[in-house]
Amino acid sequence: MTITNAVLPASLRVSILHYCMEKKPHEACGFLLGRIDGATLSVTRFLPVPNIAARPERQFSMDPAVLIPIVTNPSSLYDPVVGLLHSHPSASSAPSVEDLQTAWRSMPSHWIVGLQDEEHCEIGVYCYHHFNHDPNRPGSISGDASSFTAIALSVVEDHDINCHP
Ligand SMILES: [Zn+2]
Numbered sequence: 821m822t823i824t825n826a827v828l829p830a831s832l833r834v835s836i837l838h839y840c841m842e843k844k845p846h847e848a849c850g851f852l853l854g855r856i857d858g859a860t861l862s863v864t865r866f867l868p869v870p871n872i873a874a875r876p877e878r879q880f881s882m883d884p885a886v887l888i889p890i891v892t893n894p895s896s897l898y899d900p901v902v903g904l905l906h907s908h909p910s911a912s913s914a915p916s917v918e919d920l921q922t923a924w925r926s927m928p929s930h931w932i933v934g935l936q937d938e939e940h941c942e943i944g945v946y947c948y949h950h951f952n953h954d955p956n957r958p959g960s961i962s963g964d965a966s967s968f969t970a971i972a973l974s975v976v977e978d979h980d981i982n983c984h985p
Pocket residue numbers: 906907908915916919932
């Protein structure tokens with residue numbers, strides 16, 4: 821089923837934004853853990869991963885020493901990995917062409933923190949589809965509209981999250 825809604829606790833939103841701001845001017849990256857129930861994805865945890873890209877201001881590459889234990893040993897985690905997050909230190913939260921070509925495309929959700937505007941940090945949540953980049957088609961350079969869909973994000977107060985009643 822297609823994911824159309826994402827739910828993020830307010831406290832996690834603060835931690836994510838704080839971490840991304842702290843990493844400026846570098847891109848921050850990490851995983852989101854949580855649950856998928858039908859069309860709704862609920863985030864329960866953010867796991868930052870160090871960015872070891874050669875040009876961390878413009879791209880991210882997750883440190884394998886931290887990444888591998890997370891993706892190969894899910895039993896040690898509270899919930900499965902449901903999303904991949906990275907920041908755009910000086911751009912909006914829209915996916916870049918490079919983002920849409922990621923090998924992580926099949927991840928259930930992609931989260932981009934746009935820090936272009938200091939006053940207003942924005943978090944975009946997307947589902948990526950197959951991306952056909954055709955250099956002969958000028959319009960394709962900025963990413964095809966059909967290559968991703970936006971997921972509606974709801975930030976909820978932590979006490980609204982139903983743990984175990
Ligand atoms: Zn990006």
